[in-house]
Amino acid sequence: MTHHMRRVAMGLFIWMIGVTAASAQPIPFDSERWEISGAEHEVVMYQGKQSVYLKGASAALSDVSFTTGIIEFDINFSDARGFMGAFWRLQDPNNFEQFYVRPHQSGKPDACQYTPIFNQLAGWQLYHGPGYGEVVNFRFDVWQHVKIVVGTNHAEVYIDSNEPILVTQPFKHDTQAGPVGVYSGNFAGAYFANFQYQALANPPMQGTPPESETAPDNAVMTWDVSSPFDEASLAEQTTLNRDATAALTWQTVPAEASGVVNLAQYAVIDEGADTVFARTTIAGRRGEVRTMKIGYSDRVRVYLNGKLVYAGDNGYQSRDFRYLGTIGLFDTVVLPLQRGENELLFAVSESFGGWGIMAAME
Secondary structure, three states, X not given: OOHHHHHHHHHHHHHHHHHXXXXXXXXXXXXXXXXXXXXEEEEEEXXXXXXXXXXXXXXXXXXXXXXXXXXXXXXXOOOOOOOEEEXXXXXXXXXXXXXXXXXXXXXXXXXXEEEEEEOOEEOOOXXXXXXXXXXXXXXXXXXXXXXXXXXXXXXEEEEOOOOOOEEOOOOOOOOOOEEEEEEEOOOOXXXXXXXXXXXXXXXXXXXXXXXXXXXXXXXXXXXXXXOOEXXXXXXXXXXXXXXXXXXXXXXXXXXXXXXXXXXXXXXXXXXXXXXXXXXXXXXXXXXXXXXXXEEXXXXXXXXXXXXXXXXXXXXXXXXXXXOXXXXXXXXXXXXXXXXXXXXXXXXXXXXXXXXXXXXXEO
């Protein structure tokens, strides 16, 4: 083969790769490639499209190794309360990136949500506001087209639009390839059709990322986090029993740029293991009193040098039926410090929606 012919052949090969990447075809839900599991799932014809119905169930393309590119599908749901969408970069059933819609919040600022899943815990109480949720006006019982353009560090989401309705904050997981798929939670179900994906090294992105989150001045940016234990073990302990910490193991972890620590990254919640200590120290002078702004999810007990100085509940609907329990520096703790190093222990307990802590000295 001549040099010219080799160049032509190589050009043809590269062109064919490009055509293959640009010509992704829908993967029928009756294909053996799909792993469909959960409470309710059925491959059916719905409103003229071959689709899968999911409720408390998911459908994953486990043979896919996806890092960046485009995910597309059609979705059909009612206006009932529900949480349904897509996931990508699945590391295992408990760790992945996720986008979903909330049909019952149509037209509201949290009509949709990007959140990471760490150790089976969604983090929507920790990750809220611009770059996580956005206003969407949904249509019901009709097919709507969803496109998610996944870059290395963030994604753009389109719903029946040529402009992104959401440009996410930076992903929380490290960049690592994994399967993709769709799911619907345990409330209302949803139909999915025409699922396809394209793996692209440089997917076309046109949106403007939101302003990066930054921690306030004097935020605690490094914590020691313990292994998990039972929240009930601290009941009525106004003076901390040192046996409560003796058997625990510890790791030093950084806060995110916002100042939040997602504790689900470092501990697995389970029955009888729903609480961790997050520890920091403060230098003080004799008789000095300082204040600290704190945020937590879901519940916290704050011990200063072994003495209880604050306890609170910031869980979902803990204050009224509309209360979401989102984290922020909303509460203030008064700290009567001793001379030298003062130990602060935050016993942070979780039910669902986000397990987190943040704090900043005033």
